[in-house]
Amino acid sequence: xxxxxxxxxxxxxxxxxxxxxxxxxxxxxxxxxxxxxxxxxxxxxxxxxxxxxxxxxxxxxxxxxxxxxxxxxxxxxxxxxxxxxxxxxxxxxxxxxxxxxxxxxxxxxxxxxxxxxxxxxxxxxxxxxxxxxxxxxxxxxxxxxxxxxxxxxxxxxxxxxxxxxxxxxxxxxxxxxxxxxxxxxxxxxxxxxxxxxxxxxxxxxxxxxxxxxxxxxxxxxxxxxxxxxxxxxxxxxxxxxxxxxxxxxxxxxxxxxxxxxxxxxxxxxxxxxxxxxxxxxxxxxxxxxxxxxxxxxxxxxxxxxxxxxxxxxxxxxxxxxxxxxxxxxxxxxxxxxxxxxxxxxxxxxxxxxxxxxxxxxxxxxxxxxxxxxxxxxxxxxxxxxxxxxxxxxxxxxxxxxxxxxxxxxxxxxxxxxxxxxxxxxxxxxxxxxxxxxxxxxxxxxxxxxxxxxxxxxxxxxxxxxxxxxxxxxxxxxxxxxxxxxxxxxxxxxxxxxxxxxxxxxxxxxxxxxxxxxxxxxxxxxxxxxxxxxxxxxxxxxxxxxxxxxxxxxxxxxxxxxxxxxxxxxxxxxxxxxxxxxxxxxxxxxxxxxxxxxxxxxxxxxxxxxxxxxxxxxxxxxxxxxxxxxxxxxxxxxxxxxxxxxxxxxxxxxxxxxxxxxxxxxxxxxxxxxxxxxxxxxxxxxxxxxxxxxxxxxxxxxxxxxxxxxxxxxxxxxxxxxxxxxxxxxxxxxxxxxxxxxxxxxxxxxxxxxxxxxxxxxxxxxxxxxxxxxxxxxxxxxxxxxxxxxxxxxxxxxxxxxxxxxxxxxxxxxxxxx
RNA sequence: GCCCGGGUGGCGAAACAGGCAGACGCAACGGACUUAAAAUCCGUUGACCCGCAAGGGUCGUGCGGGUUCGACCCCCGCCCCGGGCACCA
Numbered sequence: 001x002x003x004x005x006x007x008x009x010x011x012x013x014x015x016x017x018x019x020x021x022x023x024x025x026x027x028x029x030x031x032x033x034x035x036x037x038x039x040x041x042x043x044x045x046x047x048x049x050x051x052x053x054x055x056x057x058x059x060x061x062x063x064x065x066x067x068x069x070x071x072x073x074x075x076x077x078x079x080x081x082x083x084x085x086x087x088x089x090x091x092x093x094x095x096x097x098x099x100x101x102x103x104x105x106x107x108x109x110x111x112x113x114x115x116x117x118x119x120x121x122x123x124x125x126x127x128x129x130x131x132x133x134x135x136x137x138x139x140x141x142x143x144x145x146x147x148x149x150x151x152x153x154x155x156x157x158x159x160x161x162x163x164x165x166x167x168x169x170x171x172x173x174x175x176x177x178x179x180x181x182x183x184x185x186x187x188x189x190x191x192x193x194x195x196x197x198x199x200x201x202x203x204x205x206x207x208x209x210x211x212x213x214x215x216x217x218x219x220x221x222x223x224x225x226x227x228x229x230x231x232x233x234x235x236x237x238x239x240x241x242x243x244x245x246x247x248x249x250x251x252x253x254x255x256x257x258x259x260x261x262x263x264x265x266x267x268x269x270x271x272x273x274x275x276x277x278x279x280x281x282x283x284x285x286x287x288x289x290x291x292x293x294x295x296x297x298x299x300x301x302x303x304x305x306x307x308x309x310x311x312x313x314x315x316x317x318x319x320x321x322x323x324x325x326x327x328x329x330x331x332x333x334x335x336x337x338x339x340x341x342x343x344x345x346x347x348x349x350x351x352x353x354x355x356x357x358x359x360x361x362x363x364x365x366x367x368x369x370x371x372x373x374x375x376x377x378x379x380x381x382x383x384x385x386x387x388x389x390x391x392x393x394x395x396x397x398x399x400x401x402x403x404x405x406x407x408x409x410x411x412x413x414x415x416x417x418x419x420x421x422x423x424x425x426x427x428x429x430x431x432x433x434x435x436x437x438x439x440x441x442x443x444x445x446x447x448x449x450x451x452x453x454x455x456x457x458x459x460x461x462x463x464x465x466x467x468x469x470x471x472x473x474x475x476x477x478x479x480x481x482x483x484x485x486x487x488x489x490x491x492x493x494x495x496x497x498x499x500x501x502x503x504x505x506x507x508x509x510x511x512x513x514x515x516x517x518x519x520x521x522x523x524x525x526x527x528x529x530x531x532x533x534x535x536x537x538x539x540x541x542x543x544x545x546x547x548x549x550x551x552x553x554x555x556x557x558x559x560x561x562x563x564x565x566x567x568x569x570x571x572x573x574x575x576x577x578x579x580x581x582x583x584x585x586x587x588x589x590x591x592x593x594x595x596x597x598x599x600x601x602x603x604x605x606x607x608x609x610x611x612x613x614x615x616x617x618x619x620x621x622x623x624x625x626x627x628x629x630x631x632x633x634x635x636x637x638x639x640x641x642x643x644x645x646x647x648x649x650x651x652x653x654x655x656x657x658x659x660x661x662x663x664x665x666x667x668x669x670x671x672x673x674x675x676x677x678x679x680x681x682x683x684x685x686x687x688x689x690x691x692x693x694x695x696x697x698x699x700x701x702x703x704x705x706x707x708x709x710x711x712x713x714x715x716x717x718x719x720x721x722x723x724x725x726x727x728x729x730x731x732x733x734x735x736x737x738x739x740x741x742x743x744x745x746x747x748x749x750x751x752x753x754x755x756x757x758x759x760x761x762x763x764x765x766x767x768x769x770x771x772x773x774x775x776x777x778x779x780x781x782x783x784x785x786x787x788x789x790x791x792x793x794x795x796x797x798x799x800x801x802x803x804x805x806x807x808x809x810x811x812x813x814x815x816x817x
Numbered sequence: 818g819c820c821c822g823g824g825u826g827g828c829g830a831a832a833c834a835g836g837c838a839g840a841c842g843c844a845a846c847g848g849a850c851u852u853a854a855a856a857u858c859c860g861u862u863g864a865c866c867c868g869c870a871a872g873g874g875u876c877g878u879g880c881g882g883g884u885u886c887g888a889c890c891c892c893c894g895c896c897c898c899g900g901g902c903a904c905c906a
Contacts (some may be wrong), residue, residue: 005856111870160834218821218901223904227819232906250906298904337906343818344904386861418905534857536900609831616899618829623843633859683831683853693841696858760837765887767837786837805886811836815886 004732006632012724026737031073037526038076039565040506040745041534043544046605051589051619052574058604059571059613059679060533062720065681066675069719069744075506075526088454135453136507137499138435140549142446144555145436149196152444156328157192157423158185165427165628166192169420170226170541187290189201193434193493194421197548201227201417204547205560214567222539228418233402234332235411237262237309241315244270246309249331249416252341253405254397257386258359259336260349261319263302263354265326268333274320286324300348311336313401314387323348324448329417337375340368348378354665359385360394381385402510422545424496427468429456431494439488456489466493489519500541502549505529505564530791532565535573543568562742572616574607600737601722602628603813608681608721631725633692634718637771638711638729645733648704649728656701660694660710667691668745671717685721687775688714713745750815760814761786763795771812777804786812 033609039059039506042807064076144150149739158167161176167177168186177183185213197204205227239246246262264271266286275283282303290298302323309320312642315684318336325344326335339349340358349356360381367384368377380394382737389397425434433454447454457476470476470492481488503517509526510518550564576589594603611617626694648659671684695702695710711733721724727737753788754775761769769791773782783804786792789811792814799816806812 166877221821222901228905230905248906252906325904325906327905335906342906344906347904416905494858538899612830615823615830620829620843623829626842629857644874678833679839680831682829683833683841686831688842758837762836762887765885770837801885805836807836811887813836 004635006635006725007629008725009596011728012595012599012601015724015727019388019725019738024741025076026052027075033071034075035222035526036064036067036531037076037529038067038073038074039508039529041532041538050586051591051594053793054591054594054603055571055574055613055617056533058607059569060531061606061680061723062604062676062681063531063679065720065723065740066744068740069716069742071743080329080648125324130452132514133500133507134432134455137432137495137523138447138452138454139449140499140503140552141432141435141454141495142449142553144195145446149199149552151192151196152191152193154189154422155194155444156187158189159188160185162234163428166190166423168423168498170422171545190425192423192425194423195548197422197545198417198419200548200551201229201419201563202632203551204419204544205229207547209570210254210563211566216536216568219536219539219543219568221572223544226419226540226544227464229415230417231413231415232331233337233398233405233411235405236620237311237318237336239274239320240308240310242273242307244273246270246320246334247332248334248336249414250336252338252394252398252409253401254383254386254389254392255338255341255359256311256313256336256393256401257383257389258338258340258357259311259316259318260339260355260357261337263321263322263323263326263335263337264305264350265333266322266324267326267328268322270334271305271322274307275303275322278307279303279305279322282354283322286322290324293468298324300344300351302348302352303597304352307740312405312408319354321352329420330418331421340370340373341376341378343376343378357385363393381485422496422548424499425493426496427492428494429469429496432497432499433470434491434493436491437479437481437488438491439484439486440483441486442483442488443766445481445483445488451482456494468494471496498542498545502546503553505546506553506559506629517558520560523558524560527559528561528563528784529565531567531569533569533571536570537603537757539570569614571613572611574619575616576619589621594624598624598628599631599724601631601724604723605631605685605721609685610682612678612680612682629688630692631722633696634688634714635725635729637692637696638715639732641699641702641707641711644702644704646704651703651705652699653705654703656698657703657706659698660702660706661751662754663691663694664706664710664713665747666750667715668717668747669749669752672747675720679723687716687719716742716745742783756807760807760811761789761792762811763792763815764815768792768795773809775809777809779808782806782812786814 038060040056060076062584064074067074096106112148139723141150148365158169158172159165160180160183161182162183163177166188171177175184177185197658205224208224211220230251232249233253234247234249234708235253235256236247238244246264248262250256264274266283286303300323302321302813305320305322308317308318311318319753321337325348326333335345337345337349337354338359339345339354339356341360346356347354348354356373358367358370358377360379361367361384362377362379362381365381383389383392383394383397386397389401392400393762402411402413404701406413433456435452435454437445437447439445442780457470457473477490477492479488479490480486506518506523507525512521546564550559553559554562590601598606599603604622606624607617610619610623640677666719667687667690670687674680674684691714698754711729715726715729716739717732719742723740726739730737730739756774757772758772760767761771769786769789771782771785773785786804787796787801794813801814801816803815804812805815
């Protein structure tokens, strides 16, 4: 048969059409097979924006396909269409997605809300435009409200002027909005809804141990740092001549005899009561300066209140200051400054000429001289000049001094976290409405469950300014109070879209349930997720929220697992021209263009081939072209050899056949091992290329003794990397697909074995010759051969052989003197 | 400043257990086919040196040491790049 040219458009369209209505990816109900749940982190099935997104699928989809072929019952919501044809995206999306959203729906909303385009995010958009999904977000919200896990309070929150909305702490990067990298976030005091993620702070931290080994170390580390648990002591310093007490938090109560002042954050509630009118303006200026969050290092700045506080341990009178480096959001918003033993306090006190008083000496050393000290001594040591605790090691003093405070009622041991409650209020149109009603008489009233979902009104004008756009929609806002029936106002804040992504993967297990978010039994079968795949940028966003959500659902009795995903794989970014691909840099390669030019198969293949998946990869059009050429070579090889699969003269296998089968089984071994261990698909694909190079070089000597097996296994091995073209070749070979439902081929170790090896001979570690030996030769035979080799001779002639090393079938090294 | 990664040809990379450094691909160059181009196919390609040639030699995995018969790999000390955290008391 003459070879066929590789027309990716024709092939991909054909197979897409052929199977678009078949439910190929549905896992089997009540299957006895081992289950496997693999999921990519961006939960939209198609229409990838750029090839950076495609990479995510290429990896997860290759793995899912391999697992299918290996006989697992796989839940993989992306499936075949993860990377579909551009013209057909809408149809694919419509069919595949469990929430049955429609692409046109999204497009319309997008057009209608051009002004909101900046907050556009595919993964969450899917969920947020879907009323059924609102319903369960709202349902969860009400459950949390009942349990005190959702609450409303006035708080200083991050405000992005560009988005015109509040942001969670996790969504502020370098003082700027995570979507607008050059827009500094402002601080505003607003009434906001929070979810009490801090109730799970300890558990989120402790359960990191369960994830070790399965999650990348750096993600766990980032989460640990983010949670930022620290154990310490709270101590009250009464303010002289007033009834007020300043409560400070310290992890080093053992240094308290060295405290030479107390410092408040400028936002601290006591400040207003302590300062005179002459300080009001400077304090306000300090707050404003910090709210602007200059990205550069803020110079330490302090204001003396004129008041003094009493150190309860020694009765000493210390001045009370206000300073810009004290954070209201951490600890109690007030500290005791111990300049001798804390870097920041040292810098501050030297700047303002406050006393530096060392009270900790190194073990075996002496107290530093405060006159000549140039840096604080921050380590543990031995406590001195500290009354009854003098001479005690720091650790012990910390413990006993804390107990002393508790006994005398002026302090206690305390744990603080860097982690804050999750602010979920957004002044956006886009998102799940928060299902509560504000009543003048009854206060905050939950929307009754049978009135869910609260749906967004259509035709809302997006002003991009001030408060939620929903406030301008009277028919949405004006409601009757469900309790007293009086006039009331509906909450106009919507939920952070990270709420949606916190549990979407549970819904995949039971997407059409209209009585509950999902059936716990169905979820119990699939969870935990065996393998989750996504970018590292979600380490302290989505990945911490979804852990919290899982624990919350477990406490509601909905799930049994403590953690959402056993294993997490973070793939590298796609780089182009040395820069991370992003909309703001304008260097994106659109997936649609790429599919048009090279095809979906080429896109996957090149993304997997260019670098190991955990590493960043460089996108080059030329490289993609190379991958495309390879698929063409395979396709032409198969099509011109299909009619040589049978017939022939019945003679036994030729040398070429034996060679081809050996290489075939070696390749299969290699790829199988790559899938089972480290997912270095770049070397798998390189092995396939080597196989093709070998096959084409001996092609004319191949006979039906090897061709059927070679073609079959070649196609099966390529399946995870190029699923469309593989279906076409399978059909050309007279077989019926889908190919990924075929079993993964087993390799034969005997066939894969080489019978002879060319091994290097070294003299004193330097390569001098290569000799040909039979595999498994006896050491003595190999050494005899090596020592008598004509190229080795000159180097050992007249010298004494001290030692010989033989690594079986690998190398000979002769040591001479 | 602290904590993670990483540094190998012109480029992306490979070397999985301390055992032939540079597999596989891109780019480049030479050739075949073609009116031409594209596509395709064949060949060369780490650097330097010797040789007309066949061939041979030296160097080479960021830098400097060490361990070892043997080091991209292990140890010690640096340099550089990327990422995360950073007044967290």
